[in-house]
Amino acid sequence: SAVISQKPSRDICQRGTSLTIQCQVDSQVTMMFWYRQQPGQSLTLIATANQGSEATYESGFVIDKFPISRPNLTFSTLTVSNMSPEDSSIYLCSVSQGFSTDTQYFGPGTRLTVL
């Protein structure tokens, strides 16, 4: 399985600021995803990061709030913009090789607290 790292592992931010989270994979992967896990909740898919094109966002998530980049097959960033306390969550990067039978593997997550 791929080894996935995320930076930062945690951060405390002020309301109105933005934070960019990085996801690095040790091998090329076809699919990269970003999830949010609010305190005590399950995982919600924010978007699929597409290499060389705009990310595909799920209902309720928009590019202006969560801009995503994916410049190559091993790296992606998620920015949480104009943060509010409601954005306090764990943000998780996930990867797979793109077949529907493939396992998705997850990074360690970034724990974000917004004051």
Added chain:
Amino acid sequence: AQSVAQPEDQVNVAEGNPLTVKCTYSVSGNPYLFWYVQYPNRGLQFLLKYITGDNLVKGSYGFEAEFNKSQTSFHLKKPSALVSDSALYFCAVRDGAAGNKLTFGGGTRVLVKP
């Protein structure tokens, strides 16, 4: 649309006793089913998956799960629980006819008491 239900928010079990975490699903096409575990302050770790074939799937750390098509269930089991199995467990489903989206259940917290 695909969905997953984990009917128990928490399961308590004594160490050495059997552990079962329940999961039911709904998909239009063929179900691809997954179990993950999340330890405190950690990401999700993959335990096992069912794609096709034998209904009993064996995975990491002594866990297994049984696919039951008629009951649309995929319960996670371990014959003898350890205190270190205390964690948050997530069931997830992907509809084979609907692309790559993985849908998660609400999670079940397992507490194994010594």
